[in-house]
Amino acid sequence: MKVFLELGWFFKQEKKAYISGVFLLLLVAMLQLVPPKVIGIIADHIHEGTITKAMLVEWVIVLIGVAIAMYVLRYYWRIMIFGSSVKLSKILRNRLYQHFTNMSPAFYQKSRVGDLMAHATNDLSAIQQTAGAGVLTLVDSLSTGGFVIIAMAFTISWKLTLICLIPMPFMAMLTSWFGSMLHKSFYKAQEAFSSLNDKTQESITGIKVIKTFGQEQEDIEDFRKQSEDVVQKNIVVAKIDSLYDPTISIIVGISFFLSIAFGAKFVLNGDLSIGELISFTTYLGLLIWPMLAFGWLFNIVERGRASYDRVAALLREKVEITDHEKALDTVPYGDIQYQIAEFTYPGDAQPLLKDISVSLHAGETLGIVGKTGSGKTTLLKLLIREFEGYQGEIRFGGQKLQDYKLEKLREAIGYVPQDHFLFSASVAENIAFTDPTATIEEIERAAKLANIHDDILQFTDGYQTIVGERGVSLSGGQKQRISIARALLMNPEVLVLDDSLSAVDAKTEEAILSSLRQNREGKTTIITSHRLSAIQHASLIIVLENGQVIERGTHEDLMELDGWYKEMYLHQQLEELVEHGGH
């Protein structure tokens, strides 16, 4: 029942609705006591032959009145309690979502998307059930059970009440045993569901790869297995759950047996009237629901607790990259200086970057080249604070990156990642992602700079063409250029192109770069590229190898060095020549 305490903050927040709901619930529990009593009274009158028509009509009116009152009250407590519990899942869902958006890439590296989705769906609905049906069953079973027992003991016979309660301690033991069994099995079932979710998400995202390699059958088989696992684990839950009801029925049956056996004796002795025995057994019938509800309550609460534990653990995950209290509320501007002694990715043993010391004046262009895996992207990710925890510092405009609010830092940097992502929205909306208020002229200007304007005009609906999962298929180069336009629309202090021109041909690349040079005068640009022609004009070029700078200088400086850069440059020129047949 700890989960009710843990949800205390919510009940407090919604106390009006809960108090009224519980109050109405108690009224209904009391009203329920009336019909059995009335039946007993009528039975006695019939037995004694004193029944009159007027009396019967009177009691029937009372019964109808009680039924109507219960109907109305039940309607209102349902609205109050169930209505409030929906709010709980809304609050938790929003918290989770906000938390998800605040988490850094390191978190997403270790979490599985399907699992996160399962938290946001299945777990939240289990918690909502606890706050709704859980509270209802708790209050209802305790109050109905309590009132019925009181009515039996005080208005009929305390002796018979004690006798019929003899099997109850067994029930309490069984209930608690069922509870712990359910908790374990439910946790496993939820985990299996998470895995299945993850598998489905991954397969659908990777469907093209699956098809390309003809792995459909294997994938279907894998899905079938996981789906089977979910079923099996839920069957275990259902089996434990199903054991509960028959067990309760037997215990209630024993109670009935005891009360009729002893009740009959009391009637014969003259301690009890026949009508009272009828009322008593009818009351006993009313106890079945609270007992079943108790088992049900365990089930709901155990599910709720398992889910709340999972969600709470997720919400406790620290947001690693945050603003410190005195962070500057200004958009950074100026020189950029890397002074990094060492950077190691979380969980890795070896440092990836070592002894990086690079300075760039505002308005200059930095080119970063080197083999795949040499650390180019990592260097950029540190600048946008996707990762931290390096020894050393990075300064921007004289201040450390951490001195600025994250939001302001990122406002200064237009980052075009390698794995560009387009949303299922129009081309215009995708470009205006960073500034939805941008005018169509501004969007077009950015698109022209990124050399994608003419392509867009060719699409059926021009700038209004929908792209992404449900829209037109774009080539890799088109996607790259839309991503670049998106960054250019911000007109950022620093434009970061992370191998963002890899899918366009050399001529388009040159056209884009030269229009950037003309239009971004005074602004800083950082480019990583496999094609050295892309960074040839940079003010400073660094060559990375195994996370260290092995060569640095301008294109001319590097050509004189006879190192990696020169060799690569000549090699690429030759390649170009071969490709174009020497023209």
Ligand code: ADP
């Ligand atoms: P480049 O851009 O030069 O190809 P990267 O900076 O992308 O190189 O990657 C350098 C190395 O860091 C690679 O060996 C890669 O496996 C590793 N790496 C990249 N991202 C991560 C990460 N998020 N966590 C752990 N290792 C990473």
